[in-house]
Amino acid sequence: MNDVRPIRAKSGTNHEGTSAHNRRVMIDALRINGALSRADLARATRLTKQTVSNIIEELERDGLVSSQEAVRKGRGQPSTPYRLVPEGAFAIGLQIDRHVTRAVAVDLVGNVLVRDEAGLPAGGPSEGTKVILDLVAGVRAELAGIVQQSEKRLVGLGAAMPGPFGVAGSGDDPWMMGAWQKFPLLETLTAGTGLDVGLQNDAAAAATAERMVGAAHGLDHAVCLFVGYGIGAGLILNGELYRGSNGNAGEIGMALLFADGKSTPLEHRASLASLYQHLSADPADPDLHARIDGLALRGDPSMEAWIEAAAADLRWSIHLIETIFDPQTVILCGSAPEGLVNRLIVAIGPLLPSIAERRGRTLPRLQPGMADPWSVALGAAAGPISRAFDPHFAAILKDSR
Amino acid sequence: MNDVRPIRAKSGTNHEGTSAHNRRVMIDALRINGALSRADLARATRLTKQTVSNIIEELERDGLVSSQEAVRKGRGQPSTPYRLVPEGAFAIGLQIDRHVTRAVAVDLVGNVLVRDEAGLPAGGPSEGTKVILDLVAGVRAELAGIVQQSEKRLVGLGAAMPGPFGVAGSGDDPWMMGAWQKFPLLETLTAGTGLDVGLQNDAAAAATAERMVGAAHGLDHAVCLFVGYGIGAGLILNGELYRGSNGNAGEIGMALLFADGKSTPLEHRASLASLYQHLSADPADPDLHARIDGLALRGDPSMEAWIEAAAADLRWSIHLIETIFDPQTVILCGSAPEGLVNRLIVAIGPLLPSIAERRGRTLPRLQPGMADPWSVALGAAAGPISRAFDPHFAAILKDSR
């Protein structure tokens, strides 16, 4: 009688879902391949020339694509290539880290147009969100000064911060950002900006950045091993970022390693935090980044000891990632100084044997990714752009929006 | 001029894709929720009553669903629930293991209607495929004897065998099935049966089985830790089996563990193969299964030593799986005897701390799955059924067949 158990089902789809998908497929194809003609698009997407023409016309009206000069490539009418218009859409990306927050404005193809950062006060989120909202407002205003009508084309705000999210008893570990985890950040940002807001962890953001403009561009299966203050993995599976059931997939910093009879989280062994501790450095020191870069380049002995130890852990992590995910490639990226990342890559080699050793590999097993303090903010901004324009299952269904 | 670099793009979709998806969504909803009325389906899938009516009518014509007696549940016209018709479709599942091969015939809802097994000769695949094709033919014939028109409703043959597939230099390791890896199995089975043939590793098959009729039923994020002759993980991510870029995702048996200054694959420490070695037992002994079950139940000391060691490795594996995938639950299954699996589950507890410890969990972190020698064959059969009837992204696109 009182059977109110909810019915679980996937959502159906209709014409609008079809059309939305096909639009996304066009945009994706142009992003991956550069400029393409309508005929090229028709062949690649298996849609008819007519359908492609209709959609391209619509995308051009919307300011998302534009035609280039016709190209003669043999017999037949010359083709008119279309390319993505960078100014077709923008997103704001926000990185919230322990001591600093960074915001960027990014366009449809991943150009960073505006960047700004600010120190985060020790007062926690209630103080911090003021700084953050000011920073975002500043970036937004600056973008509006560069591009007219930018507000109309702003698809959202992507935020990235260290995870994991919503885990019991994680409030007090100083390695995490306890107070921030409990704070209603999404709601505050939504209310404070009026934008669609998304949140992901920093490794996921780094992976999103690599997929839009980096080493994972056009790949469907790639894992980004992100070495920052903590360590995490950003998972690109089946062409989409994988989030897990609670948005915490890839948070391998908390993985316990057993050695010498005790267990230690990976994060305490191979992360900038562990390096700072090893060097007795103050994480809040603004010159630290440059200093670390210098130490790495100079081959400082204390630094080298840490690098050897961290490289061993990373080598094993990469082995495990290859074994578990069977990716096309693994990308090592981080907010660490470039000099350090390069030293790490050298120290990590040679890789352990794994199923990644296949006949006919084309991609390297391990590639360097972005080692740029701004890459997380860029990836954060890439989130809303991907949600708005990339093809994915959920975008076809009726309940997405 | 000679620019023949292929254009990479996702495929577009059209009305047929829409309709195919909606049909699959209906079937999925009925599978997860049991019988539902058209009105229920309309609400759950967000399609209109009319659309649902059309699709249900079509599915009924195709013999995939049927109506039950009308139910009065208050004011308003009584509703007519529809349910899946088990006899609506069949698939053959095939497990190829080291010393034995098993085949089953399964219906749309996962009932095993026919099962048969045969020993595999030592002669390798050229000998083995004869046995296998005979076995499949026998099961098919028996199915045809039970259900009329079964051949018309046979959607495919799913094969499962230990992986990994296509890895360089894996041909000679006696822990793997070297000769089989090099053999054109798919082609041989396709030619020998005339059916659509799919291939996956045994852990993936076990996960597929758990999703159709077991602990992962209706879950979108679950990992099955499969302890068989080897060890592997079957990954259900976003409601689909994840295969990786080469179908080897989850092949954690080859993951190297470092202890006592040397590295060992997980498979050599926690798998039936390692147990057989520990007990100096002959894997080809047909009574071994029962004997192991007995030893486990009796608390045999030698067995207990192995259990303690294996449980420690499994405990850590589960911790790692939780940390990496953030699943709703982890399912321990295997082709091991049930007594052994139960002992292992007890020995594994308590679990290590991880991000899976959340406020408001409803599912247990670790659940027992099927511990049935036939579960891999069942899962192998579930593969084609899932491909044919479950909603998934690829099924919408034009190039999926």
Next chain:
DNA sequence: GTAATAAGTCAAGACATTTGACTTAATAAG
């Protein structure tokens, strides 16, 4: 100079979902 080839358009057609009014069948209320 003509045929072949390829890009792209036009207009009609096909197909699946949606819309809104309607029918049917039950319970609740007075």
Next chain:
DNA sequence: CTTATTAAGTCAAATGTCTTGACTTATTAC
């Protein structure tokens, strides 16, 4: 016991998007 209300399900027309096949345009090959 009658009537109002509620909910399931149907009917027929409308809508939106892709497809089809013929046609136009522009270029190169012979």
